[in-house]
Each structure stands twice: as structure tokens, then as C-alpha cells.
Amino acid sequence: MAVLKIQRLSKRFGDRVVIDALNLEVEAGSIYGFIGQNGAGKTTTMRMIVGLLAADNGTIYVNGEKVTYGANQTNQYIGYLPDVPEFYHYMTATEYLQLCASITGMTQKSATKRIISLLTLVGLEQNKQRIRGYSRGMKQRLGIAQALLNKPKLLICDEPTSALDPVGRKEILDILQAVKKETTILFSTHILADVERICDKVGMIHNGKLVLEGTIEEIKAQNPACDFEIEFSDEQTCQSFIDLFGKGNRIGHENLQLRYKNQTSESYEQALRICVEHHLLPQRFQWMEPTLEKLFIEVIQKNETIHRI
Amino acid sequence: MKQFIAFSQKEWLGQVRSGQLVIILLIFLLFGxxxxxxxxxxxxxxxxxxxxLADSGIIIGDMRVDAVMSWQQFYKNVPMALIIFTLFSGNMFSSEYEKGTFVNLVTKGMKRWKIVLAKFVHILILCTVCYWLMFFTTFAYNSYFWGVIETVNVYHPGVLSYVFGVFVLALLLCFSVISKTSTTSLTFLGGSIIICYVLGLIPPVVEYLPTQLLSGEQIIGGxxxxxxxxxxxCVALVVISGSVIGTIFIFNRKQL
Incomplete structure (x- = not known):
């Protein structure tokens, strides 16, 4: 069942089309990576889902209920973590979560229990200082705690790792991975390594349209061309291989490494065969799977070309 | 009601912890x-x-002061006290717009009209406490120095000035929701009061203007x-109600 369903969603700011007839579905229990360049329309889409921005056209359903701008009925199913979560700096984390709990209508008893467990989950349970003294990472973790407070069916995280150092990024990703059992996550980012690490499904938005969608394996399978690298110990062997297989890019310190781009599995096998048949012993032979980053750049370049035509 | 109470508590907590509450109470006590x-x-x-003065040719005779003079001084100081209060409250929405602190609460299900009402009730209570603290401090000292005035009802002009204060707060609430900065909302407010004074130059309109409520000095003087x-x-009460309702309407459509 789809927790989030977006149908032909459109939004423009003045003359600029930000979202263009976007269709998207997020299945329950998954982590959906919503990727795209800065300004691609990720935040705009998310703000429309939580009812903070009015759509020009199209409909959004959260847990089967239609989202209406200004009304926040569907927000009972959503936990939202903005890109830069802001809090009342004069409060402590516990006080802030108590305020949020009162707003969501939780009872005092259940709120206290939930707040303790969430602060433990995000590693702020021992922290008694006011939010004024929090680092960026601590604020993001508190943001996740507030977003999870009402046990949402859908957790929306808008670039939660963008401004964090590697340690902070890892902490946030670990938390998201841990809460996957409880909730569906829509996670926007432009850090593709984060998507590869935790997401089940990926949707790539470009110029307001979804240009690529699927599991990471499916997306990689759609683009089977890979690179491979081969390294030899001496120049003579290296040159013999080039004569037999073809010219590749010379890389590395001594120019004894060769990189062949966009190769099929047949050419990979052929390279191996040449090495065996002609006794050209490589020091290293590496088949390089296409990274999401490479696919991302290729898709964007392809779409830019189509756009220009 | 739970949302309203929680948000109101947050407002008071912020004011207490920032020290603003103590400062504003002290200022009004000082005025009193x-x-x-x-x-x-x-x-x-x-x-x-x-x-x-005698060297300049001005002869001062035997000067007698009484409670009426003290009350006249009180009504001269009301506009100044009101300006200080609006300077304190001018950023009630703009600071939250700027920081984006409403976003978490609204996406948690906080009703927007409750935010407006909680903000208004908060400044209304604060204004009420400050104003009547100033009033009764003056009243107490006047009674101590000169005894209670029998001839003039000091409460009537006091209530009129208070209603004018609420009228200013209601306008401030409305302008704060519209404006992104406190400077803009205070400029709009100042502009509205100036318009009222300019309209006061047209004789048939004068008796309808809320700025007339600040004439307590004349009532005390008899x-x-x-x-x-x-x-x-009546006009002030209508504007107060209209401003609060209008503010809710605007804030419901405001992009956060």
C-alpha cells in the first residue's frame, strides 16, 4: 500500500515551473531516496506534502487522505524534519518535545515515556542544556525526535545530512535506519552515498519531473555499461595489452594502469581472455560497478540535452 | 484547548527566561x-x-499641587508607556517567521488560529497587568500624598486609555502577521495612529476616532x-474585533 501518492502535481513561482506534473508513490515500510540537484524541486514537493505550500495543480494523498493547503488534518500521519530545523532556544530538548506532545494531543503519561525513549534513540537523553547551546548535529537529532514523536506513518526528512560532518551524517543515517521498522521514510538529499547506503528505492527529480525511479539495483541494471581498470608491472606488458585490446586511459603514478570506460560484460571477458592467452599477467584487474553518482550525472546531462533540443 | 495552553505557556516561558517580563514590569512600575x-x-x-526665573522676569507664586495634577501627569505618560510596550511586542510574529519556528508546530497539527489567539491573549494579559500596575501605583501614591479624590471618577478615563492600548495591540497583531520584520509592523502601526490624528482635523469625524480615548487628562480636569x-x-471595540478576526484570516493563508 502506498503511504504517499502524488498525482500530476505542479507548482510554479512566477514564470518558473518548479514542479511539472509530478507523479510519485512511496510504499509503506520503505526508505525512499528523493534525489536531485539544488533547486530541482525536492523541498517544494515536501512542503506541499505537509501543507505548507499550496499546489497549483494535482493531488497529494497521505495514508489515503487528500492533503489540503492551510488545513493540517493529514499531518497527524506525518513527521517532518525541515532542512534546517529551528527550535525555541530558551527551552531544553525535553521541554520542546513536551510542547510538541501537547500540540499532537498526547497524554502526559504517554508523552513522558515516548520523550525518554526518543531522546535515548537520538542520543540526547543525558543532555540538560538549553537548545541555544546545541551544535548543528544535535539540532538535527532533536529534529528527528520531534518528527517521530507522534509515531508517524510517514517521516519526511529534507536533506537531513547536507550540512553535517561525516560523524554527524553517520549518526543521522544510523537513526533513520533504526526507525525504518516503525515508519516509512521519504528522504531527500544530493549526497548520493547516503542514498546508496540506506534507501530501498530512489526517485530522481530534475526540472520538476521524475526522470529516474526504481531500486538501486534496477537503476544500475538499466545502465549496464561499466568501467574496468587493469594494472601491469612493466611498460612492455602494458603496451602488449593495449596492442591487443585497444587504447585505454593511462592513469596512476607510473602510467601502468589503464582505465576502460563504458564497457560491457563481453568486453570485460575479452580482456581477461587476452591476458590468459598471451600470458600478460596483470597486477590488478578491477570491474567497477556504475555508481549512483555517475548515473545521476549521466541522466542530468541527457535531460539537459533533450531540454535544449 | 490543550494546544492553546501549551503555546501560551511557551510564550510566557520565553518572556520569563529572556528577562523581558521583569524589565517591562519594572518600567511600568517606574512610570507609576x-x-x-x-x-x-x-x-x-x-x-x-x-x-x-525671577532674574528672567518670571515670578513664581505659591504653588500648590494635588492628586488631579498627578493624574494629569499619568495620562501624559500613557502614550510613552504604550510606545515602549509596542517596541517590546513588535517582533511577536516576525522573529518566528525569520527563524522558521512555526514550521515544526504547524506540521505537528497546531491550528493556526490558536497561534494568533494565544499570541493576542498573551500580549493582552501582559498589557493589562502592566497598565493597571502603573495605574494602581499612581493611585496608591496619590492616596498616600493627597487622599482619595471625591469629585472625579479616576477609573473612567483609566478604562478609556486601557481600551486605546488594546486597540493599538490589536492593530500591532494584524501588522505583525503581515510584515516580515518588526520595523515594518511598527511603521504600519505608527502610520495608522498618524492617520487617526490627521482625521482628527475633520470636525465631524473627531468623535469617532479611537485616539480620542487618550483624553483622560480632560476628564480628570473636568x-x-x-x-x-x-x-x-464603540469604534475602538469594532476595530479590535475586526483586527483579531482579520489576523486569523491572513495567518491561515500565510506561507510559513
């Missing part, structure tokens, strides 16, 4: 003390300057009667 104190000190000040202010009182 200042009115009778200045009145009481006037003859002594005049005596100190009498020699230099030159005007309370009944002369009924029309401006």
Missing part, C-alpha cells in the same frame, strides 16, 4: 511611581529655579464628560 513623584517634586523644583467618548469607544 514617577507620576506622583514628579508632581510632588514640582514645587521644590520651582523653588530651586525661582531665583534664576472639561469633558465620559459620555462624550462613547462613539470612539
Amino acid at each position: 511611581v514617577m507620576n506622583p513623584a514628579m508632581t510632588k517634586l514640582t514645587p521644590w523644583l520651582m523653588e530651586q529655579f525661582s531665583q534664576s 472639561t469633558m464628560d465620559i459620555s462624550a467618548y462613547l462613539k470612539s469607544l
